[in-house]
Amino acid sequence: MKPIIRAFFRTLRIVLGPFMQLWEFVSRPKGVVRAPGLQQAVDQQCQSLALYQFTTCPFCIKVRQEMRRLSLPIERLDAQHNQQNRDELLKGAGTVKVPCLKITDAKGQSQWLFESGAIIKYLQGRFAVN
Numbered sequence: 001m002k003p004i005i006r007a008f009f010r011t012l013r014i015v016l017g018p019f020m021q022l023w024e025f026v027s028r029p030k031g032v033v034r035a036p037g038l039q040q041a042v043d044q045q046c047q048s049l050a051l052y053q054f055t056t057c058p059f060c061i062k063v064r065q066e067m068r069r070l071s072l073p074i075e076r077l078d079a080q081h082n083q084q085n086r087d088e089l090l091k092g093a094g095t096v097k098v099p100c101l102k103i104t105d106a107k108g109q110s111q112w113l114f115e116s117g118a119i120i121k122y123l124q125g126r127f128a129v130n
Helices: 002-026 036-046 058-069 083-093 116-127
Strands: 049-053 075-078 100-104 110-114
Touching: 002 058, 036 116, 049 058, 049 083, 058 116, 075 083, 083 100, 083 110, 100 116, 110 116
Parallel strands: 049 075
Antiparallel strands: 049 100, 100 110
16 A cells, blocks of 8 residues: 555646746746845855755745745755765655755754744744845
8 A cells, every 4th residue: 555655746746846947937026135245144044054955845845935935055965866965865854755955053063943834933033034
């Protein structure tokens, strides 16, 4: 029974994936415009962040849309097709669950943040433009 369920969802992803990517492209929000100095500071802060994601995951799309809205150049790591990224996510976070934001502090310590709502709230709190 389990292989049948997996096959069903794999087929569903294959069929719906291109439509989800098209919708993400069409509904792409316009990014905020900051003064060059402020954007450079934001870019610097974003170097300590990495988003582990699947390309067609609706929750990952939601986080990527917010990243675009806030003009955040956060590194995106594919944990679905790239085994190295998947292994790093499993080793660091203890599970392969996306979206997952890896937050590395100045001391090199990493914090792993799951759930799209929590990630969006964190990004808005840290990078929101008033």
